[in-house]
Amino acid sequence: MGDTKSGRGDTPLVRMVDIHKWFGKVCALRGINFEVQHNEIVGLVGDNGAGKSTLIKILSGYHGADRGEIYFEGKKINMSNPKDAKKLGIETVYQEQALSLHVSIARNVFMGRELTRTLGFMDRKRMDKESMDAITKLGLRIKDPEAVVEALSGGQRQGVAIARVLYFKAKLVILDEPTMALSVQESQQVLDFMQQLKAGGISVIFITHNIFHAYQAAERFFILSHGEALTDVRKEDTTIDHLIELIVSGKVEIKKQATEGKT
Amino acid sequence: MTLSAEKSGRGRSIGGYLIRMRSLNVFFIFVILFAVFTFLSPGNRFISKDNILIYLATGAEFNIIAVAVGMLMISGEFDLSVGSVLVFCSYTFTQVYASGVHILLAVIITAGAGTILGFINGMITVKARIPSFITTLGAMLLWRGVTLMWSGGEQKGIDLLQHPVMYKLIAGSIGGLIPSQFFWFIGIAVILALIMHYHKVGNWIFTTGDNREAARAMGIRTDRMKVLCFSIVGFAVAVAAVMQIFRAGTFSARAGDGWELKAIAAAVVGGTALTGGIGSMMGVFWGAFVISVIENGLVLLRVPYYWTFTIFGVVIVSTAILSVYIEKRRLLFGAERC
Numbered sequence: 001m002g003d004t005k006s007g008r009g010d011t012p013l014v015r016m017v018d019i020h021k022w023f024g025k026v027c028a029l030r031g032i033n034f035e036v037q038h039n040e041i042v043g044l045v046g047d048n049g050a051g052k053s054t055l056i057k058i059l060s061g062y063h064g065a066d067r068g069e070i071y072f073e074g075k076k077i078n079m080s081n082p083k084d085a086k087k088l089g090i091e092t093v094y095q096e097q098a099l100s101l102h103v104s105i106a107r108n109v110f111m112g113r114e115l116t117r118t119l120g121f122m123d124r125k126r127m128d129k130e131s132m133d134a135i136t137k138l139g140l141r142i143k144d145p146e147a148v149v150e151a152l153s154g155g156q157r158q159g160v161a162i163a164r165v166l167y168f169k170a171k172l173v174i175l176d177e178p179t180m181a182l183s184v185q186e187s188q189q190v191l192d193f194m195q196q197l198k199a200g201g202i203s204v205i206f207i208t209h210n211i212f213h214a215y216q217a218a219e220r221f222f223i224l225s226h227g228e229a230l231t232d233v234r235k236e237d238t239t240i241d242h243l244i245e246l247i248v249s250g251k252v253e254i255k256k257q258a259t260e261g262k263t
Numbered sequence: 264m265t266l267s268a269e270k271s272g273r274g275r276s277i278g279g280y281l282i283r284m285r286s287l288n289v290f291f292i293f294v295i296l297f298a299v300f301t302f303l304s305p306g307n308r309f310i311s312k313d314n315i316l317i318y319l320a321t322g323a324e325f326n327i328i329a330v331a332v333g334m335l336m337i338s339g340e341f342d343l344s345v346g347s348v349l350v351f352c353s354y355t356f357t358q359v360y361a362s363g364v365h366i367l368l369a370v371i372i373t374a375g376a377g378t379i380l381g382f383i384n385g386m387i388t389v390k391a392r393i394p395s396f397i398t399t400l401g402a403m404l405l406w407r408g409v410t411l412m413w414s415g416g417e418q419k420g421i422d423l424l425q426h427p428v429m430y431k432l433i434a435g436s437i438g439g440l441i442p443s444q445f446f447w448f449i450g451i452a453v454i455l456a457l458i459m460h461y462h463k464v465g466n467w468i469f470t471t472g473d474n475r476e477a478a479r480a481m482g483i484r485t486d487r488m489k490v491l492c493f494s495i496v497g498f499a500v501a502v503a504a505v506m507q508i509f510r511a512g513t514f515s516a517r518a519g520d521g522w523e524l525k526a527i528a529a530a531v532v533g534g535t536a537l538t539g540g541i542g543s544m545m546g547v548f549w550g551a552f553v554i555s556v557i558e559n560g561l562v563l564l565r566v567p568y569y570w571t572f573t574i575f576g577v578v579i580v581s582t583a584i585l586s587v588y589i590e591k592r593r594l595l596f597g598a599e600r601c
């Protein structure tokens with residue numbers, strides 16, 4: 001579907017090397033090596049407390065790693081806050097956290113980064129138009145940019161949050177549990193958004209503990225368990241049963257030969 | 264899934280427009296009250312030129328505070344201390360003036376004092392992470408107490424007519440007809456409305472009040488927005504204090520008594536949610552007019568003063584009920600128009 005951007009060679013979009021993170025005496029992450037290629041959807045899977053959120057918070061600038069390095073497009077980066085990540089083009093969509101329900105769609109899309117004319121006054125016409133364009137690009141049908149977000153369905157709300165990162169030209173979009181609390185149909189809609197992002201040349205990290213959603217959308221699965229990388233496997237090299245087995249047991253079985261043991 | 268998308272498209276219809284135009288509803292309430300008072304007041308005195316002018320002048324003092332409080336409430340906070348800050352500012356003004364400084368300087372110092380008290384309210388609320396209900400309840404008791412001690416609780420005359428230019432600007436009239444206070448009120452209300460609905464800072468304030476975490480995640484400095492709103496309230500209170508003392512020519516230790524709740528009432532009548540994030544400055548504008556017209560009208564009807572409270576109570580609760588109904592409908596029609 002999406003053509004891999006040529007010319008970038010083999011340099012991954014993001015490379016996290018030997019990432020460690022402690023919270024007090026608790027070790028949340030232990031020597032994680034994680035890569036995201038250009039134009040790729042990676043499913044970051046694991047049970048609660050596996051370290052998914054911690055890893056992602058390091059990548060989006062909320063936490064600093066205690067050890068390890070992060071490379072973005074081949075260059076080593078140091079992030080001290082989420083704004084640094086945004087500047088690089090790493091955008092995170094947190095579930096239920098990203099939107100102001102009583103404020104209009106256009107104002108939500110541009111929250112904190114309003115389009116302005118002189119003296120900081122908003123260019124509301126342009127905000128309306130651009131937000132609708134971004135939403136239409138996702139394949140979502142909403143007519144009125146002034147509709148309040150509270151009136152939208154769960155899937156549409158995710159769409160608004162994703163349209164925001166689409167507009168701001170993200171290179172990597174991190175979706176944190178985007179299908180949680182959504183109906184089957186709405187989840188399907190969100191999975192479709194991911195394909196739209198990929199079609200637009202954007203890489204996606206899809207965090208979920210719904211393995212069925214991950215299997216449907218992602219091309220590669222990175223499974224964490226108790227702060228360690230359990231496996232990193234391409235879709236064609238695994239089956240859904242195998243993935244479930246891995247997550248439930250929390251161990252890599254030796255007899256499975258298919259995994260590209262990167263750990 | 265397209266169902267609600269289609270519903271939201273209905274915002275273009277006339278009915279939808281009316282629902283979205285919350286301020287228009289409040290305006291209708293104002294018009295009805297205006298008509299009732301006109302017909303019921305003896306000899307239709309309510310609509311006499313004298314009364315309208317008095318109403319515009321005295322009402323403006325309260326209205327200025329009410330629009331600022333409305334803005335603060337959209338940011339998700341309360342201020343119960345406006346009455347006490349008002350009396351403190353009044354006394355500050357008389358004392359600074361009595362010390363012999365230039366009258367303009369006295370006005371500026373008073374405005375600064377009010378802004379600082381508002382700023383302190385805000386800083387305590389966001390830094391100590393306590394509800395502003397508590398912070399400003401404390402401030403309400405504190406500043407009235409301080410003012411009572413400082414002034415001895417006595418009335419104090421102050422002769423400001425010897426400054427005809429300042430008097431004309433602050434408490435006189437433009438063209439001998441429309442009171443200056445009214446222009447100040449319109450000016451402040453328009454500036455606040457421009458900020459809230461047309462400037463990016465307004466969007467930051469709305470989203471701070473609606474979903475603080477989301478706003479913060481998008482890089483909005485939510486604490487700063489709240490402190491800004493508190494400071495604007497403090498400034499507005501000081502302006503009202505100066506106007507009041509110019510008009511009355513005396514300091515009264517009871518000035519501003521009960522205004523904190525009236526200001527919140529005006530904001531609620533104007534469609535502002537107590538939880539923040541919902542409201543419009545136009546709505547609060549007419550909400551302030553509704554509250555001050557009730558007070559004025561009841562005086563003209565020679566209704567005993569105690570009735571004022573009773574009627575405020577009825578108006579507040581019934582408009583709140585109406586508000587809930589309108590908000591539910593508004594979901595289907597889209598964001599508020601101002």
